[in-house]
Amino acid sequence: MTRSDAQRNREKILAAARTSFAEAAEPISMAELARRSGVGMATLYRNFPSRRHVLEALFADEVDALLTAAEDTTLLPWLRQFFAFLQSKHPIGAELLDLSNDDAAVLEHGRHRVTAAAEPLVTAAQRCGEVRGDLTPEQILAMVKAIAQVPGEPAYVEPILEATLDGLRPRDRWRDGARSR
Amino acid sequence: MTRSDAQRNREKILAAARTSFAEAAEPISMAELARRSGVGMATLYRNFPSRRHVLEALFADEVDALLTAAEDTTLLPWLRQFFAFLQSKHPIGAELLDLSNDDAAVLEHGRHRVTAAAEPLVTAAQRCGEVRGDLTPEQILAMVKAIAQVPGEPAYVEPILEATLDGLRPRDRWRDGARSR
Numbered sequence: 001m002t003r004s005d006a007q008r009n010r011e012k013i014l015a016a017a018r019t020s021f022a023e024a025a026e027p028i029s030m031a032e033l034a035r036r037s038g039v040g041m042a043t044l045y046r047n048f049p050s051r052r053h054v055l056e057a058l059f060a061d062e063v064d065a066l067l068t069a070a071e072d073t074t075l076l077p078w079l080r081q082f083f084a085f086l087q088s089k090h091p092i093g094a095e096l097l098d099l100s101n102d103d104a105a106v107l108e109h110g111r112h113r114v115t116a117a118a119e120p121l122v123t124a125a126q127r128c129g130e131v132r133g134d135l136t137p138e139q140i141l142a143m144v145k146a147i148a149q150v151p152g153e154p155a156y157v158e159p160i161l162e163a164t165l166d167g168l169r170p171r172d173r174w175r176d177g178a179r180s181r
Numbered sequence: 182m183t184r185s186d187a188q189r190n191r192e193k194i195l196a197a198a199r200t201s202f203a204e205a206a207e208p209i210s211m212a213e214l215a216r217r218s219g220v221g222m223a224t225l226y227r228n229f230p231s232r233r234h235v236l237e238a239l240f241a242d243e244v245d246a247l248l249t250a251a252e253d254t255t256l257l258p259w260l261r262q263f264f265a266f267l268q269s270k271h272p273i274g275a276e277l278l279d280l281s282n283d284d285a286a287v288l289e290h291g292r293h294r295v296t297a298a299a300e301p302l303v304t305a306a307q308r309c310g311e312v313r314g315d316l317t318p319e320q321i322l323a324m325v326k327a328i329a330q331v332p333g334e335p336a337y338v339e340p341i342l343e344a345t346l347d348g349l350r351p352r353d354r355w356r357d358g359a360r361s362r
Contacts, residue, residue, distance in 0.1 A: 132344060134340055134344075135340055135341065135344060139337065139340060139341050142331045142333075142341060143328065143331070143341045143344065143345065145331075146327040146328050146330055146331050146341075147324065147327050149327055149330065150323045150324070150326075150327050152323070156320065159315055159316055159320060160316065160320050160323060160324045160327075163313060163315075163316060163324065163345075163348040163349060164324065164344075164345050164348050165348065166347075166348040166350075166352065167344040167345050167346065167347040167348025167349075168344060168348070169347075171347065
């Protein structure tokens, strides 16, 4: 098997796992995951010795995507991506926490990486006056994270998120910039 | 014993219970509660047959205080009181939920009363243009409730609450009213 075949198998497994998380009410078994990925059990277990390894890889991939997005956008659109990440990753994070105490370290590491990625975006947004200066990156992330835990349909939760993000605007900007908007 | 003596005993017990909740890391026993209240065990049990009854009475008292406050204020100051209520009542609510499934009904009833109290305040604030019109009372309460769950010291959490409450202002008001502020 070539290196790219191996990479393709890994990606097929992760894609199937990602879909199954989004769709299935119940966690799927490793056998079911192999079936849905179209790979054999041996290939599945060579890539991921346990269900926990699948979850960790999914979680790390999503954190990577969020970090990549941070390189190419500004704070407010990125906070919406962070919100979507929190909502979609909630079942993975919850199951990781259930599976083992060690996994709290995986989540904690992800949290540090996300905070580090948020810092330059917050600094830039505060410097150009888009975002109020009295909150730290940690506080802004905590705010969005709290709203992501509001239960309900998107049509119910998203207006709450939008109002919350409006609260990040500096008051002075609304006053001084009122005529130019 | 006169009626007012009986009332005074009940209030002494609830005051001691309230203080013990604010201070003690561990839930205090009924015996300890009697000692701190300065009443006998018989008096304690006549007023409150179980610890759960104490918790329910504390919770109902705090909901009453919140409802009384709603009659005499406007939305934003009241939301700050609601926030303080959520933070201080969290241990009581959590213990009530632990003690029995029935108690979810007590909390649910409290939730309905609080939502009903919020409605006229939200309507008034929206009508006079203090608060944006695209959120329902339930959504506004859910927003404040979410922020009340952010872990941390008041100096960390309160600026997050203030930013969130700023987000309740209608954008138009900032624009149109910019010169008159």
